[in-house]
Amino acid sequence: MLRRRAQERSLPPRSARLRKRTKTDTRGSHHGGGSAPHTHGETQGHSERSEHGKMRILICDDHTLFREGIKAILSADPTVDIVGEAADGRQAVESALSLHPDVVLMDVSMPNMIGYEAIRQIKHKDKRIKILVLTMYEEEEIIGLCLSAGASGYILKDAPAAQLLEALHIVHTGGSYLSPQAARKVVEHFASGAPAPETKYETLSNREREILKLLADGLVVKEIASALNLSVKTVEAHKYNLMRKLDLHNRTELVKYALHKKLIEFPAIT
Numbered sequence: 096m097l098r099r100r101a102q103e104r105s106l107p108p109r110s111a112r113l114r115k116r117t118k119t120d121t122r123g124s125h126h127g128g129g130s131a132p133h134t135h136g137e138t139q140g141h142s143e144r145s146e147h148g149k150m151r152i153l154i155c156d157d158h159t160l161f162r163e164g165i166k167a168i169l170s171a172d173p174t175v176d177i178v179g180e181a182a183d184g185r186q187a188v189e190s191a192l193s194l195h196p197d198v199v200l201m202d203v204s205m206p207n208m209i210g211y212e213a214i215r216q217i218k219h220k221d222k223r224i225k226i227l228v229l230t231m232y233e234e235e236e237i238i239g240l241c242l243s244a245g246a247s248g249y250i251l252k253d254a255p256a257a258q259l260l261e262a263l264h265i266v267h268t269g270g271s272y273l274s275p276q277a278a279r280k281v282v283e284h285f286a287s288g289a290p291a292p293e294t295k296y297e298t299l300s301n302r303e304r305e306i307l308k309l310l311a312d313g314l315v316v317k318e319i320a321s322a323l324n325l326s327v328k329t330v331e332a333h334k335y336n337l338m339r340k341l342d343l344h345n346r347t348e349l350v351k352y353a354l355h356k357k358l359i360e361f362p363a364i365t
Contacts, residue, residue: 151197156202186207198266250274254274
């Protein structure tokens with residue numbers, strides 16, 4: 096009896112205990128859940144990445160059969176989660192910014208927007224997204240444009256599956272990767288004392304790049320104005336500025352430039 100009374104005297108008043116218990120129970124219970132809400136800088140996609148522990152990949156290529164083949168290869172790796180696909184450059188940008196993948200697997204030559212322009216726009220909006228270029232082009236100038244736009248790696252489409260998976264994991268963990276062929280081209284280019292790749296394209300605004308692509312595709316100014324919901328005078332001004340910046344003087348030179356930059360391709364001969 097004496098021991099029980101001594102214990103009761105040592106305890107704080109009941110109301111104080113209730114206040115302390117209530118404070119403890121409500122700690123971190125925002126919005127009825129057990130976790131705090133996302134901050135402005137934390138996106139849902141990146142939260143999913145850390146939660147599931149898998150490498151979340153967005154595949155961007157304009158050839159459906161090729162995308163299906165890549166999905167079959169990547170699905171064999173249990174650490175990979177394919178979160179989406181894109182069939183053109185503009186869709187690649189939109190999907191990357193909405194899905195927030197860990198790594199974007201990006202082709203260079205795609206409709207609506209060239210691959211290295213899509214890379215630049217994605218990295219401008221979300222620097223946390225890593226980009227690995229998967230393409231058939233091994234010209235050092237194209238490699239340079241992709242790397243300067245923000246790509247973390249560059250691999251050719253004839254690479255074996257094991258090399259592609261290795262490149263993805265290296266890029267995902269913050270490293271850089273160049274396939275042996277691409278690395279050799281870059282080394283040969285600079286070892287020969289050749290100047291750095293031309294950067295005139297980088298001086299164009301987003302709108303000028305868009306109009307350049309449409310002009311190279313064969314659209315006339317009036318058609319471009321209608322497609323972009325701009326006035327004819329505005330398109331004419333953009334056309335004048337981009338041709339001045341690129342030192343181009345007629346449509347033939349513009350098409351040659353677009354072919355050289357892989358903005359367009361020669362049509363297939365059947």
